[in-house]
Amino acid sequence: MATYAIGDIQGCFDEFQNLLELINFGQNDKLWLCGDLVNRGPKSLQTLRFIKELGVQAHMVLGNHDLHLLAVHYDITRKKKSDTLDEILCAPDREELMQWLQQQPLLHTDSRLNFTMVHAGIPPGWSINNAQKKAQEVENILRSAKAQAFFEHMYGNKPEKWSNDLKGWKRLRTITNYLTRMRFCTPEGKLEFASKGGLETQPDGFLPWYKHPHRKTAGENIIFGHWAALQGAADTQNVYALDTGCIWGVKLTALRLDDLSYYRTPSLQKSAFATG
């Protein structure tokens, strides 16, 4: 029995199936999925259905694209030109799929395996325990009758920085932005959303969240996705970047947590950043 963590699938169902074949995924194995299961890619509906059917064999965390799908489902935001969510929105099992998706966590941690998974990252000032408690604040709302109101207030880049005084929607938006959208931040956790490329796009005074020397999660094993331009190289001990830009034509990656072996399958999407 092995546990494999897989980076952002974004509806690249065929590549996902190829990767499962490559790792010889069996009934006794487990999957961890870093979020952004859907959108931009061609087969988001098949991807969701497949992962839902895996039941207890799979653990996932919500990514920004999964949250966007839920917001569109609630009719909170208009679809974007680049969205490929129509098939899900027209599916007979839409309600069932969305109810299931809404129950999923923002952070998953396993003390036996000694790994934590989150879509974007954990800000420097938060421990794993603290991040888990914050994630639960959002998860509790998502699982409640206030979910629709949450999506009405979810979008936006402000507040830029955490404060223990934050309350209500601002507090929940800030937690969501850290866990599902962060790339660069200051040591105090101030966020910057404009820079989406590789490390060369790092703004002055900011570092990738996982590079802060005094971050409270230093030494913890953390898996994350979200940042395709990193091309799977976080270059920091114990931190594993698994979004290798399948949707941008590069590859889909799995990491076997038991022995840290990597498995990769080429993208079948139009190439935007393929390096060969």
Ligand SMILES: Nc1ncnc2c1ncn2[C@@H]1O[C@H](COP(=O)(O)OP(=O)(O)OP(=O)(O)OP(=O)(O)OC[C@H]2O[C@@H](n3cnc4c(N)ncnc43)[C@H](O)[C@@H]2O)[C@@H](O)[C@H]1O
């Ligand atoms: N609270 C909230 N507030 C606001 N919006 C919210 C939200 N919650 C959810 N959302 C939603 O989030 C969605 C995405 O918003 P976007 O604004 O489009 O998000 P993004 O940062 O581009 O993130 P993405 O997840 O697509 O990242 P990726 O690294 O693949 O791609 C990032 C960039 O990397 C580039 N890239 C990929 N591979 C690269 C490479 N190898 N080299 C260089 N650049 C590369 C790509 O061109 C791309 O531009 C929207 O639908 C939005 O509505």
